[in-house]
Amino acid sequence: MNTTVRYDEILKKLARFENKRLLAELAWGGQIVAITSMLLFTFFAFLEYLFFFSPGVRSVFYYTWLGITGGSIVHFVLTPLYRRYFIVAANPVRSALEAGSYFPQVKDDLMNVMQLVKVSDRRGFSEKLVVAAFDDIYDRIKELEFGSAVSFKKAKKLLIFTLISFILSGGSFTFSSGMKDAGLRIIDHNKQFVPPQKYSFEIKPGDIEVAKGDSVMISVIVSGPAAKSLELYHKDDSQPAFIKEVIKAGKDGSFSFIIPSVKYSTEYYAAIEDSKSITYKLTVTDKPLIRAFKLQITPPSYTGERPTEQTDNGNVSGIKGTVISLSLESNKELSEASIEFMEGINIPLTVDGTSATGLFRIMGDNEYVIKITDTKGYTNISPVKYTIRASYDASPEIVVLSPDSNTALPRSQRQDISLMISDDFGFSGLNLNYKISKSKDTKTVQEKFTAIPVPFNKSVKETQTSYNWSLAQLFLSPGDEVTYYLEVFDNDQVSGPKSAKSREYIVRVPTLDELFATGEQKQDEIQKELTEVLKEADELQKDLEKVSKELKSDKKELTFEEKEKLEKMLDKFEKLQEKAEQLSQKMEDAQENMKENNLLSPQTMEKYQELQKMLQDISTDEMKKLMEKMAKNLESLNRKDAQQNLENMKMDEEAFKKSIERTLNLLKRVQIEQKIDELVKRVEQLNDQLEKLQKETQNADPKGMEELAKKQDEVKDQMKDLEKEMQDLRDKMKDMKDMPNEQAEKLQNELEKQKNEELSEEAKKNMKKGQKQQAMQNQQQMSKNMKEMKEGLEELQNSINQSNQMQTMADMMKIISDIVDLSKQQENLKKKTQNSSPSALLSQEMREQDKIQRNLEKMLSRLGDLAQKTFAVSPEMAKSLGDARREMNKSLENMQNRNNKQAAGNQGQAMASLNQAAGMMQDAMAQMMQQGNGGQRGMMSMMQQMGQMAGQQMSLNQQVQEMMKGNNGKMSQEQMGQMQRLQQQQEVIKKSLDQLNKETKAAGKSKSIPANLDKLSQEMQEIITDMRTGKYNDDLVKKQDKILSKLLDATKSINERDFEKERESFTGTNIKKNSPGAFNTDGGKKERNYSDNINKALQGGFTKDYEDLTRKYYNLIK
Structure with missing residues (x-):
């Protein structure tokens, strides 16, 4: 790497060192500026807050603060920036000196080498030594980062003081309106401010818009010395001056006041001593309200009720499922509207300008309000709470009118059912539900009910309907029982059809034994009640005789005790008549039952009808009118009238008693014929069973013989019952001497000689042994016996009817002969009376009339005896003879009073009544002849x-x-x-x-x-x-x-x-x-x-x- 590159790398390190050193200086200097500025401004504001200086003093404060703050910015911020970007940037050697001072191994060596490297004229210096010195220093610093020597501790220590200063100054201006105002006055130093009041006010809600009718709470927080009270002034547009309200401070030192139901725009302000707040205004605007609304009430369609309307009344009632359509009109344009129910359900309405519509359904009792909101968000004031009253579709009702109890199935295999059903709105269906609940054949017994729709008028709300139920398709056998009930459904289309059920009834297919037992039981009850009525009539007769003797007094008027006795007698007689009418109805019911099941022959049934008619005719209209007349006459307390009425009552009671006695005796005779009809039915049924059993025996396999043996055992039981009923017939006939008892006894002996029970037992044993032929022979013999027995019973019945008819005709002919004789005697006496002097005393004629009358009494007694045995004697015959007796009695009275002309007239009337009676008997005999031998x-x-x-x-x-x-x-x-x-x-x-x-x-x-x-x-x-x-x-x-x-x-x-x-x-x-x-x-x-x-x-x-x-x-x- 050449020296230039290394030199540039050193320059970069030095630049990073300077940048970091600048940042540390700015961090510390910026805080100094901020602290100085905040504290100085806060100090000046505090002085202004305390003394409220003039604009000149505030100007000094302002410019002083501004000058100090500006100087601090120049010294602590701008100076480091200038040095970094202008001085150091132009002379990096100086930076090298600063950086080397932080590292002992470098010191000023870096600065020296950099000065040599940058010298352009190196004469006097060895180039190699310079390069070597540069490389040496490079090697020493290449791993060093000069920026690491820069520290931010000083800035960090100052940060706490900075934060404290910020909080102190910021809190002063934030939480103190006085400091805030003072700061604002210093900033706006040239403006003239009014000196601050002793109290300052913070008032809520200030200037707002309120809905008309709303109440507004005004709360005031006072700054300044503690105040115990405050004056609040308010005035609406309708008032000429402000109204002062004195408000006491609350526990928290604040003040509050409610202006109720603001109707007009209102101005208000607060004041304490000379301090006064600014004036605020409550601007009133109208809330939305419902001007009109209409409800359309539409009941469910199945009710058949028409829709109705009601206006401006939200209280509504209707059956469950009723639809309520609501439409309303508001005073303002609406943004939304809804129906709010108390149970928490809200139904939104469709809004269109100032109107809204919607609907809901009545499903139960409820309450609701209608809420509307205008476009400004205001809702209607205190919406009215309306009630919903739901009526419910009641369950239908069903009452079975007939039958009112379990019944026996008639021979027609039809059960008549009459019922009353009702519902508040109508019906959807009516079913008859049945099942075979009992049967000898267990396979036919049913567990579940089968429903039959019953046709009826479904559109009505109440109806009485009948149903003729045919059970023929069930193929029932005697002894089977069918359980049934009726169920009606209403037409509720909202909650679903509800139903009502009747109680369960049983219709039973009666056996022949049950049919006859029922009929006999009813007849025995009627006979027993007739006997009781007859006994009561005897007692009443004795009481009447006793009262009649007591009434024979010279007093003109009745005593209270006598009147009370007569009223009791009258009441007893009326009750006896009522019992007779009830017995007539019972006999008619029994007759209908026997006719329905074909238990009696037509001849016996006709006699039952005669009996029923006799009972029905006992209480005549004339007798009832007499009772009413007597009850009315008792009010007058006239003894003579009471005696006459009592005599009439005695005669009616005697006739009543004889009618009851006759009915009872004739009933006993008819019961004998009924018993014969029963025996005929029994032998016919036994014969049918035996013939059927004989065919089944002939075709039966060995397994089936056991079942047939059981049926043969049932035949044996029926044979035993037959003998028992035959003995019952003999017992009934023994009390009647004019009955063919010898013939009945002979028939009973023949039945015993047949030994049908032994034959049936023998047939059963042969069946069990598998001996078909022997069993069939036994059955054939029993069948033959039943046919012979039927013939014997029919002959016995014919004997009873014909002997009774012949005896009746003979007795009636003798009575007719005697009537003719008496009529002739009465005519002869009439001639003598007519030919005598009008005022002569006719002693001989009176004796003759008395004799004729006594003979007539005997004839009436004989006719009464005959009436106990036959229906041929009618009440009209006895009435005609009674009329004759009455006319004879009047004739005697007139002859005693020597009114012979009137006596002759009475005798003629007596003769006419005798002839009339004879004619009626003649017609009766002719009718008996017509009915003889079945025509x-x-x-x-x-x-x-x-x-x-x-x-x-x-x-x-x-x-x-x-x-x-x-x-x-x-x-x-x-x-x-x-x-x-x-x-x-x-x-x-x-x-x-x-x-x-x-x-x-x-x-x-x-x-x-x-x-x-x-x-x-x-x-x-x-x-x-x-x-x-x-x-x-x-x-x-x-x-x-x-x-x-x-x-x-x-x-x-x-x-x-x-x-x-x-x-x-x-x-x-x-x-x-x-x-x-x-x-x-x-x-x-x-x-x-x-x-x-x-x-x-x-x-x-x-x-x-x-x-x-x-x-x-x-x-x-x-």
Whole structure:
């Protein structure tokens, strides 16, 4: 390396040394300048702060500070820079001397060598020595870095003092407004400043813009001596002068005051003593507000309710899911608006200028406010809180009206269901859910319900609907049970359809045993209740007799105790009537149940209907009116009226009691027929089971025989039940002496001799052994036995019906005969009474009337006894005889009062009532004849038709004779019209005769009728011709009597032949034994008795009308 390069390298080292030395000098000198400047300015400011000098003094301070600061900058900053870049740069040797002084091994050697190297004229110097000296010094310094000798310790030590000075000066001006102001006054030294106040004020919020109605808090911090109070002055645009407020200092020394609800722009300032702040201003601007808004309330569509609107009222109610559309108008342009709910949900509204719109949905009770913000960021003041009230779609309701309990499945296999459903808005569906819950065949039992949609009107909110549920497709067997319930769904489209369920019901397929047991239980209950009603009626009758005796007093008015007793009697009677009506309804229900399940024969069912009607007719409207009248009369406390009402009540109670007693006795008879119907059904079912079991046995394999053995065991149990029910029938019949008990006993013995239980047990054993043929033989024998038993039961039923009918007809004929006799006696008495003096005392006639009346009482008793056995006796018959008795009683009273003319009138009325009763009995007998033998056209049917025609002819004859009395062969137009109607009646009788004649010839039975019907028809035609031509004379009457006689003879002959034939065909029936002695049917003796009766009746010398009537009835009896 040559000397030049090395020299340049040394120069670079020296330059780095100088730069570092300059930096150290500037670091120290700069701090000196800063310290001097800050402390001097702070000192001058402090003096200004204390003494508030004039501008001249402040100028001295300012220029002094400026001069010292400038001099320091020249000395400590500019001088080192000048030396570095001008002096040292021009003479690096000097720098070499400075650098060598820091290194002992160098000292001034570097400076010397550099001076030699830079000498251009080296004369006197050895070049080599110079180079050698240079290389030597180079070698010594090449590893040295001259800059390392420069130290910054001095600057660093001064840095702490610099920082302290900066903090002291900066804090003075930052935290002291007085020092700050003083510094500013020194800088602006030429300006004249007012001397500072004793107190300075820092006021917030200063000049601001506030929303109208806002409250503004003003806070004041005072600098200066401690102050205990401060005066705040404020004035708005509406006030003429400032208002002073005295404010006391807070704990922290500050002052605060709230200007409430600023409505106008307001100026304000603070003052303490002579110190006063500058004046600030609160500029008021309006906040946004809602001028108007509207809500549209739209309920869910499924409710069917129409949308509604409400204005300026945010309180809203609606069903869950209701949509609320909101629109509002503000006084200012809006930047945003929203609905804020109390639960924290915000719904933004769509803003358009001063309006905003939006919507929300009611999902529950809530509260909300509407917040709006204008373009300046102000929000509405204290927004109103509105409430939301949600109503909820209630669950539907379902009430099953019928059935109200578990039921038995009718024979139709249909279950009628009636129910009421309701919901607040409508329905979406109705299901019937069912499952087979019990069955002998466990495979058919179901675990889950199956739903059937039930059709109904879904658009209504409440409806009563019915459903006729067919269970035929389930193929149920007796003993199976189906559990079901109904479920209705509403039409809630918001939360989803809600449902309501009925309770579960069971419909059971009843066995035959259950059906009969249910029917018998109901009948037993009715019988028991009838017995209780009858017992209560007996007690009431005794009470009435007792009260009746107590009322026989001379006092004019009733006492309170007597009135109370009468009211109790009346109340008891009304309750008895109510019980009778309830029993009528029960019997109707039982009847419908038996009819529904086809448990009874048509004949037995008809009798049940008669029983139900009898119970229904017990409480008549007249009786109810009498009760009301009596209750009203009791208010007057009149003893005479009360006695009369009590007598009427006794009569009604007696009739009521007899009706109940009759119903009870007839019910017992009908129950016997019901039991026979039951036995017939049982043997039919057993026969069907045996025939089916026989076929199954024939086709069964060895494995199936075990199952069939179980079925055979069930047959054995049913055979046992059959014998038990047969014994029950015998027990019921034993209480009825007029029943064919011997025939029933014989039938029971035959059933026991059949030994069906043993046959069934034997068949079961043969099945288990696999002996099919033997088992089938046992089954065939049992089936044959059941058929024979059915025939025997049907014969027993026919015997009961026919013997009852024949006995009834015989008894009724005897009563008719007695009524005719009494009617004739009453007519004779009437003639005597009419021919007597109007005011004479008729002692003999009174005795005769009393005798007739007592005989009528006996007849009424006999009719009552007959009514206990048959439905043929109607209440109207008893009423007619009762009317006759009442007229006879009035006749006695009038004769006692010597009012003989009125007595004769009563006797005529009594006679008319007797004849009316006889006519009704005649019609009843004709009806029984029509119903005999189920309406078959045998001998009994012919007798019925002949008897009916005879009755019609007799009635026609009587009417013709009445029309001809006293007319002397001349008739008025009205009478001619009546005769024309009588002619038409004769034509009707002839048509009936011709039809009977045609039927008997077709059946080959014309010889069994003794009368020549062809000739009889010709004679009727002659009478019709005479009536058409107006020949109303004695010959016409004789012809009609002759025809009547022939009709009666024919009826008698058919009756005797048919009766003898029927006697022979009824096995086990002893009609002779059960018939009254007066009606002995032994051949000629019976004929002689009838002839004697006729002759005796015709010996009184009565009119021809009564003779014909008597002859007709006695012939009917024969």
